[in-house]
Amino acid sequence: MLLEGDKPREACGVLGIYAPGLDVARLAYFGLYALQHRGQESAGIAVGDGKRITCHKGMGLVSEVFTEEILRQLKGKVAIGHVRYSTTGESSVENAQPLVFHYRDGMISLGHNGNLTNYAELRKRLAAEGVVFQTTSDSELIVSILARSSQSDPVEGILRTMGEIKGAYSLVIMTENRLYGIRDPHGVRPLCLGRLDRGYVIASESAALDTIGAEMIRDVEPGEVVVIDESGITSLRCHYPSPRSLCVFEFVYFARPDSVIDGLNVQRARTALGRQLAREYPLNADLVIPVPDSGTSAALAYAAERGLPFCEGLMKNRYVGRTFIRPTQEMRDLGVRLKLNPIREVLAGKRVIMLDDSIVRGTTSRKIVQMIRDAGAREVHMLVSSPPILYPCYYGIDTSRRGELIAARHDLAEIRELIGADSLNYLSIDGLLAAMAPLSPESFCSACFSGRYPIDVSGIG
Ligand code: SF4
Numbered sequence: 002m003l004l005e006g007d008k009p010r011e012a013c014g015v016l017g018i019y020a021p022g023l024d025v026a027r028l029a030y031f032g033l034y035a036l037q038h039r040g041q042e043s044a045g046i047a048v049g050d051g052k053r054i055t056c057h058k059g060m061g062l063v064s065e066v067f068t069e070e071i072l073r074q075l076k077g078k079v080a081i082g083h084v085r086y087s088t089t090g091e092s093s094v095e096n097a098q099p100l101v102f103h104y105r106d107g108m109i110s111l112g113h114n115g116n117l118t119n120y121a122e123l124r125k126r127l128a129a130e131g132v133v134f135q136t137t138s139d140s141e142l143i144v145s146i147l148a149r150s151s152q153s154d155p156v157e158g159i160l161r162t163m164g165e166i167k168g169a170y171s172l173v174i175m176t177e178n179r180l181y182g183i184r185d186p187h188g189v190r191p192l193c194l195g196r197l198d199r200g201y202v203i204a205s206e207s208a209a210l211d212t213i214g215a216e217m218i219r220d221v222e223p224g225e226v227v228v229i230d231e232s233g234i235t236s237l238r239c240h241y242p243s244p245r246s247l248c249v250f251e252f253v254y255f256a257r258p259d260s261v262i263d264g265l266n267v268q269r270a271r272t273a274l275g276r277q278l279a280r281e282y283p284l285n286a287d288l289v290i291p292v293p294d295s296g297t298s299a300a301l302a303y304a305a306e307r308g309l310p311f312c313e314g315l316m317k318n319r320y321v322g323r324t325f326i327r328p329t330q331e332m333r334d335l336g337v338r339l340k341l342n343p344i345r346e347v348l349a350g351k352r353v354i355m356l357d358d359s360i361v362r363g364t365t366s367r368k369i370v371q372m373i374r375d376a377g378a379r380e381v382h383m384l385v386s387s388p389p390i391l392y393p394c395y396y397g398i399d400t401s402r403r404g405e406l407i408a409a410r411h412d413l414a415e416i417r418e419l420i421g422a423d424s425l426n427y428l429s430i431d432g433l434l435a436a437m438a439p440l441s442p443e444s445f446c447s448a449c450f451s452g453r454y455p456i457d458v459s460g461i462g
Contacts, residue, residue: 012397013098013114014039015192016082016209017173019180019229020200026075028202028213029082033063035212036205038257039114040086043097047110048077049177054108058083058097079180081173083112086399096138099175104148106155109176113140114205115169115190115397119460123166143172156237159183159226163239168456169248169396171221173203179230186243187455188223189396189446191251191262194234201229206260220263246446246455250398252437253387254295254358265440268298273436274386274428275302275356282426283307284354284382288347290314292357292369299386300356309354314347314373337368349377355422356384363407366420374421383422388430388450389413395458396446 014036018025029046044066045058055075059066063084083098101110117123117139124134124142132145146165150158159174159181169189174181182203184192195202195215202215210217221227223245228235247263248255258268278299288310291300294317304311318340353373360366370381389408403409407416417425430450434442448454 012040012086012116012399013112014084014205014209015112015114015171015173015203016205017112017175017180017182017203017229018080018082018197018200019078020197020202021078021231022199023197024072025077025080025200026072028197029080030063030067030072032202032204032209032213033082033084035209035257036084037063039205039255040084043085043094044083045097045099045112046075046080046082047099047101047175048075049079049108049110049175049179050077051178054101054110054175054177056099056101056110058094058099060094060097079175079178081110081112081175081180083173096136098138098140099173100136100138100141100144102144102148107177109144109148109174111140111144111175112173113138113143114171114192115185116395117142117166117170118168118395118456118458119166120168122460139168142166143170147174155179155181156226156228156235160237160239163224163226167460171205179228182221182225182227182229184221184223184225186224186239187246187446188263189246189248189456191247191256191260192221193262194218194221194227201234203227203229206256206262208257208260211259217261244455245444247440247444248396248398249433249437249445249447250359250387250394250449253433255398258298263440263444265437270437271295271298271358271386272302273438274358274433275299275304276306277432277436278356278384278386278426278428279303279306281429281432282384284384284424284426285309285352286354286380286382287351288312288314289354289356290347290373292355293317293341295358296356296386299358303354303356303384312347314344314353314355314376315341315369316344317341337365337372341369341372343372343376345376348373351378352380352382353378354382354384356386358385359387359390360385360407360416360420360427361390362405363416363420366422370421380423381421382424383417383420383426385425385427387433388427388447389416390449392449392452392454394449395454395461396448396456398449 047056195210289304
């Protein structure tokens, strides 16, 4: 049982460290710790010592997969790390990353955040050419194509591979003594570059850089390949110019509020979402409460803009992760209760505005609304700081299949009825994109709201 409610689930977080003389495995461990929210199914770290690559990975949280003893054995000057929630491929240790392969010129390791949209076609083609796969993940295809590249210069091989793979990918790749950071030509998933006293870091989010004391240099640009080795940083661009399509959901829900993506701080964006919501739906009530934690910044901004009291009306148990202990039938509804508990003293007799960042299947919203009513609230008005999710994501986020999306099957009045709220309102798409200023609306993917997919998805089986 996953106790994440029915939120979209992030696919992965990646991290790379090049720092001869430092404990790269330990730095990777703490960097991954900061990226844990991006994937909780498996974690792994691979380390290169100049001669070979050693890797440890397993199912579970970073803190469950690694021990002091394991970290001590991972010695080297370059490391990559990965946390995963599976979007293609099964949830099994074979699909855990980093993936490590032997190829013509030595060893190579890869960590991938995103999803290839031409996976089926590529796999069929490679299988016909006799390639045997160890995993069912699309990430292995990238290594296969890369390893088969006839280029003697690895960077040329990477650039050619980028010409064959389509979709969303932020990659960290490592050989025994070199680190590469690669972002797809649309820049769908984030990737940034930082500096340590004696080395460099590449990470999905800048919060990971802060955590290990690295200073942010800049974002890796869409279509860019960053190479880090003993001669420093080299940057190359692929020759497949594409419109920038950064995932807007990173700002709505996935990324940490303390991260900065393509120059925009996530907390600032969420605050702007709350203000925009107040402009679109200026409701009156006794208080505003967030669904913690991802609804908090927008709820605070909404309350401030409307001059209403902001209160914590739901207490979150921060120590609930995943549990494989199945509840009995009578305990089915406990899932949400284990994670959130209403504060009766705050809610009793009140007209409550409850603000959440998104609704996927609606099952959790229904339970939370009921919980707030059971705690004595007189009215429950639900506001959502993103538009209705109408379409699935094919770029590395598990938003569920279309048939499971409540907004794809019901209109606003029906959803309100189903979740049991007195009123329900979602932010408009224009409002969402306007809140991303100074980044322009054209620079985002918002396909799960609009159905306008920036990268062809017709090849997805
Ligand atoms: S479809 Fe939605 S979740 Fe997927 S990349 Fe685009 S904005 Fe992000």
